[in-house]
Amino acid sequence: MAPGEECSVLVHEAPCLAPPHNNISTVLLVIAMQAEALPLVEALKLSQDDTLVFPKSVPWIKYSGIHDGLHIHIVVPGKDAVLGVDNVGTVSGALVSYAAIQALQPDLLINAGTAGGFKAKGACVGDVFVATEVAYHDRRIPIPIFDKYGVGATKTIPTPKLVEALGLKLGKLSTGNSLDMSPQDEEVIKSNDATIKDMEGAAVAYVANLFSVPAILIKSVTDIIDGGRPTTEEFLENLSMAADALLKTGICVLKFLNGKSIADL
Numbered sequence: 001m002a003p004g005e006e007c008s009v010l011v012h013e014a015p016c017l018a019p020p021h022n023n024i025s026t027v028l029l030v031i032a033m034q035a036e037a038l039p040l041v042e043a044l045k046l047s048q049d050d051t052l053v054f055p056k057s058v059p060w061i062k063y064s065g066i067h068d069g070l071h072i073h074i075v076v077p078g079k080d081a082v083l084g085v086d087n088v089g090t091v092s093g094a095l096v097s098y099a100a101i102q103a104l105q106p107d108l109l110i111n112a113g114t115a116g117g118f119k120a121k122g123a124c125v126g127d128v129f130v131a132t133e134v135a136y137h138d139r140r141i142p143i144p145i146f147d148k149y150g151v152g153a154t155k156t157i158p159t160p161k162l163v164e165a166l167g168l169k170l171g172k173l174s175t176g177n178s179l180d181m182s183p184q185d186e187e188v189i190k191s192n193d194a195t196i197k198d199m200e201g202a203a204v205a206y207v208a209n210l211f212s213v214p215a216i217l218i219k220s221v222t223d224i225i226d227g228g229r230p231t232t233e234e235f236l237e238n239l240s241m242a243a244d245a246l247l248k249t250g251i252c253v254l255k256f257l258n259g260k261s262i263a264d265l
């Protein structure tokens with residue numbers, strides 16, 4: 001789906017063939033940055049409601065509500081207590097996913113966020129991708145078998161009908177804890193065959209896999225890593241546009257899920 005395009009016609013097309021007990025009822029969205037999450041929270045009219053779910057001492061936030069027949073929860077890892085910036089990266093992403101899965105027992109987890117993209121692999125700023133596979137690029141352990149463990153390449157669940165209905169792009173995602181890319185990272189990202197690069201996806205997918213929760217990773221491209229512009233400049237310039245693309249896609253994805261099972265995706 002191109003940014004700005006409406007989805008109302010597309011999402012009503014697919015009939016629901018699954019028995020009702022298999023239908024997706026509870027969806028957990030894990031989103032790292034407030035700027036990425038809040039447009040969706042507002043559009044869905046979700047309410048902040050985390051007191052019974054997360055320990056008092058943590059900055060994690062949960063927004064919940066019912067929309068189009070789905071119980072929707074958006075969790076964000078909140079802000080660093082000292083520096084006041086979003087708790088981005090794999091540690092906070094994994095922790096908040098763990099706590100939210102335990103408390104909410106979702107039928108589906110969606111990790112939505114921004115990513116850098118490689119133009120050599122077909123990515124453009126504003127594109128929204130669904131990750132077909134996740135892997136890490138900053139867990140280098142050059143010992144046989146631990147090397148594969150470090151990379152942690154894992155396929156995601158197939159969602160061909162969703163991808164086609166919404167006109168999303170497909171690509172492999174590589175995750176690491178840095179916004180920039182060291183030469184060593186670059187080498188592993190290339191061997192991961194990644195089209196997009198983020199800072200949480202593989203870790204969130206790992207936690208979902210631990211608990212057999214199907215996970216979809218939806219990433220909106222803010223910057224072109226092989227495009228010649230400084231990543232930080234391009235990222236900050238395009239963050240609100242990418243958040244808007246994520247909002248539009250997120251709404252369409254949730255509409256598409258209505259009355260469907262995981263197998264219908």
Ligand code: ADE
Pocket residue numbers: 114115116117178179180197198199222223225231235
């Ligand atoms: N999120 C947005 N752009 C990114 C990049 N270039 N690397 C990692 N995460 C990102």
